[in-house]
Amino acid sequence: MPTIEPEHYSEIICPVCGSRSHEQMPEDACQIVYACKNCGTVLHPKQGDCCVFCSYGSVPCPPVQRERLR
Numbered sequence: 001m002p003t004i005e006p007e008h009y010s011e012i013i014c015p016v017c018g019s020r021s022h023e024q025m026p027e028d029a030c031q032i033v034y035a036c037k038n039c040g041t042v043l044h045p046k047q048g049d050c051c052v053f054c055s056y057g058s059v060p061c062p063p064v065q066r067e068r069l070r
Helices: 052-056 062-069
Strands: 009-013 020-024
Touching (some): 009 052
């Protein structure tokens, strides 16, 4: 059975200004701080999420993607 690789990029959408930024995600870690490139708002994960990609991204982080594939 072929191995499915997780996606490595996600589009973060700032909840303050609505800007979108295409970002590469860390492969084996969760990113817990992200500063919006447009307005400078510092984002942190929402309660229950492990990282900013899981809270504000179009794709969850690679560790969460792998967990969902199990």
